[in-house]
Amino acid sequence: MGIIVQEQAGLFHLQSSGMSYIIQMIDGYPVHIYWGSKLNHREPMSDMLIHTPDTAGLDRLPQEYPQYGSGDFRNPAYQVELVDGTRITELTYTGYRVTKGKPSLAGLPAVYTEDEAEADTLELELTDAYSSLKVTLCYSIFADRNVIVRSAHFSNAGGQELRLRRALSASIDFAGGRDLEMMYLSGAWAREGNITRTPLHQGETRIDSKRGMSSHQFNPFAALVTPETTEAQGEAFGFSLVYSGGFEADAEVDSFGSVRFSIGINAFDFAWLLSPGESFQTPETVMVYSGQGLGEMSRTYHRLYRTRLCRGRHRDEERPVLVNNWEATYFDFNADKLVSIAEEGAKLGIELFVLDDGWFGKRDSDNSSLGDWYEDRRKLPGGLADVAERINGLGLKFGLWVEPEMISPDSELYRRHPDWCLHVPGRRRSEARWQLVLDYTRQEVRDYIFDSLSAIFSAVPVSYVKWDMNRCLTEIGSAELPPERQAETAHRYVLGLYELLERITQAFPDILFESCSSGGGRFDPGMLYYMPQTWTSDNTDAAERLKIQFGTSLVYPVSAIGAHVSAVPNHQVGRITPLDFRGNVAMSGNFGYELDLTKFTDEDKETVRRQIVTYKEIRGLVQKGDLYRLKSPFEGNQSAWMFVSGNKKEALVYYFQVTAVPNAPRSYLQLAGLEPEFGYEVLPECSGSRSIYGGDRLMKLGLPLSYQQKDYESGWFRVRATDTPRE
Known part of the structure; x- marks a missing residue:
């Protein structure tokens, strides 16, 4: 395993425990040979050499990082403008380097290793002799994970300025002769995470964001799959961009059936000036191969992101059960009201109160008032410290909502610094939610936010912070950047955000940070590097959350998915669902409540008390176990999923039915992820009595489910390995 180099043949074989990725140099160009299940490399690789007709040119060559202008008419991975206005460069191979471990990326989030034996890294050095542009393609392959991480580093080694107009993180060509489909997550505010699957045809299939954020509309993730690929079988090639700004992901099919997939920073309205000696680093793309369907692709991402992207003390700690006051009070509260909700929460077993x-x-x-980060003494006469201490006195930790990237025109900060927002002189400043976006390209703006929040976090016992961002970027310009660098603003904003997040999370390592962007508008790996969980959607309706959480799990671990029980009728869709149904959906993520606990009946309180006791028992398995999606809410009236421990000795199963079915046929649920030879006890929550079944039976035949004749039915049960002889 690792990286095998055949210098004479120009072959580089990247190999993990279950995957191979092979590159070959042809006429100085890095060419893609193979990506898929592991090849043992016992025999010579000369039979894999690609030979193309002399007349075919680059347009028929399956490349690793293609250029434009030299005979390849498909989408390029990069484009550079020279001082004479031309846009032609031709990168050719000049050398390589192999190192142990995985490098970090300056100023950018990235997956990491804790031991250099976990990964090996190949760097391919390419140079354009005319302009002296140098590009290093970086490939890190993990030894025990079917994961390759790719990025590109540009440097200007010449004496004249260069302007990047396109700089993607990865590009890969799949040879013709195979049918592929593209899967991705689409949606809008309050309906994020819809799984879209579409066959590829000649032409382009593209998702992107031009919003300055990864967006509700499309997540910076896509997968290419074969038509027969399901949860448990078939090939899947996943691409996940570790970036929080505008992005693009494109699958282009040429006239010969070859597929070029590329992903990276959106080239729309992007440019980056490289003066002599300067460099530019792209974000990285995490590429996952699965030969065992979508489920294995997802679990590979989950394990990697949970343990080698998320950082800090909270990465491995069980997350607290919380109550958030937002849907309970909105803006209408005082200190006593907040404490009264916390008092009820303490009686029910809540561990954290969050002031929104x-x-x-x-x-x-x-x-x-966005930007005026000081407490309102009208509502909180004793300040935040008084409220926090009163809540701490009840045995609950205290959390706080902030929206530090925004500024209200009606604020003291804006009246002092009207130029601190993103804007273009002479143009109107588009408001959304009565707010503008702070210019995070400016150091003094970031310093102000850091100082303001640090003052609060140092004076108040804050254990949790919900970091919100409630609008897209418009009038993307900076008063501090010269004209020739204005097209850098959007990316510089993201880099400024990352710089601030690094500072503040390192300064306050004991705070659990949760990211939010009107829900899932910035649910991406870049944010998970700084904040190990995300508010998945502002839509808290349990029936809608089945789809939202199911879809989000295609790439993101359950430990990153915030899920709350809210009041009924639901504030987003008006639907009334049972408290048990709402609880079972929310317990399939980082669990909490977002309602007024003081309005609960005694019966409701008993239900909540039972839910919290249960979740505290199971949250380790929910947050760290392997997720198996059993029934899709996108395909029918029923949904189901399960969590399996790493040793396969324990599992937890949730199942849901949205609407009642008259005279329904008997429903069976086939489990997954168990050990076929183990005997398993299915606890009474499902079977009604103590029963022992073989793992093979549970996975092949399944268990019968019974639903009552009413809408929004759900249930759950545990499965535990036992030494009792199997039936």
């Missing part, structure tokens, strides 16, 4: 929007400046609605 409205505690600062003169914030009585969405239309003011």
Whole structure:
């Protein structure tokens, strides 16, 4: 395993325990040979050499990082403008380097290793002799994971300026002769995470974001799959961009059936000036191969992101059960009201109280005070410290909502610094939610936010922070950048955000940070590097959350998925669902409540108390176990999933039915991820009595499920390995 080099043949074989990725140099160009299940490399590789007709040129060559202008008419991975206005460069191979471990990326989030034996890295050095542009393609392959991480580093080694107009993280050509489909996550605010699957035909299939954020509309993830690929079988090639800004992912099919897939920073409205001696680093793309269907692809991403992307003390700690006051009070609260909710929470077993929007400046609605990060003494006469200490006295930790990337025109900060927002002189400043976006390309802006938040976090016992971002970027320009660098603003904004997040999370390592962007508008690996969980969607309706959480799990671990029980009728869709149904959906993520606990009946309180006791028992398995998706809410009326421990000795199964079915046929649920030779006890939550079944039977035949004749039915049961002889 590792990286095998055949210098004479120009072959580089990257090999993990279950996967191979092979590159060959042809006429100085890095060419893609193979990506798939592991090849043992016992025999010579000369029979894999690609030979193309002399007349075919680059347009028929399956390349690793293609260029434009020299005979390849498909989408390029990069484009550079020279001082004479031409856009032609031709990168050719000049050398390589193999190292142990995986390098970090300066100023960018990245997956990492804790021991250099976990991965090996190949760097391919390419040079354009005319312009002296140098590009290093970086490939890190993990030894025990079917994962390759790719990025590109540009440097100007010449004496004249260069301007990047396109700089993607990865490009790969799949040879013709095979049918492929593209899968991705689409949606909008309050309906994120829809799984879309479409066959590829000649032409382009593209997803992107031009919003300055990864967006609700499309997630920076896509997979190419074969038509027969399901949860448990078939090939899947996943691409996940570790980036929080505008992106593009494109699958282009040429006239010969070859597929070029590329992903990276959106080239729309992007440019980057490289003066002599300067460099540019792309974000990295995490590429996962699965020969065992979508489920194995997802679990590979989950394990990697949970343990080698997320960082800090909270990475491995069980997450607290919380109550958030937002849907309970919105902006209308005082200190006593907050404490009364916390008091009820303490009686029910809640561990964390989160004070949401409205505690600062003169914030009585969405239309003011963002940027004025000091407590509102009208609502909180004793300040945040008083509220936090009273809540701590109940045995609960204290959490706080902030939206530090925004500024309200009606704020003291804006009146002092009207130029601190993203804007273009002479143009109108588009407001959304009565707010503008702070210019995070500017160091003084980031310093102000760091100092303001640090003052609060140092004076108040804050254990959790919900970091929100509630609008897209418009009028993307910076008063501090010269004209020739204005097209760098969007990317510099993201780099500025990352710099601030690094500073503040390192300064306050004991705080559990959760990212949010009106829900899932910035649910991406870049944010998970700094904050190990994300508020998945502002839509808290349990029936809608089945799809949202199911879809999000295609690439993101359950430990990153925030899920709350809210009041009924639901505030987003008006639906009324049973408390048990809402609880079972929310317990399939980082569990909490977002409602007024003081309004619960005694019966409701008993249900909540039972849910919290149960979740505290199972959350380790939910947050760290392997997820198996059993029934898709996108394909029918029923949904199901299960969590399996690493040793396969314990599992937890949840199942749901949205609407009642008259005279319904008997429903069986086939489990997954168990050890076929183990005997398993299915606890009474499902079977009604103590029963022992073989793992093979549970997975092949399954268990019968019974639903009552009413809408929004759900249930759960545990499965435990036992030494009792199998039936």
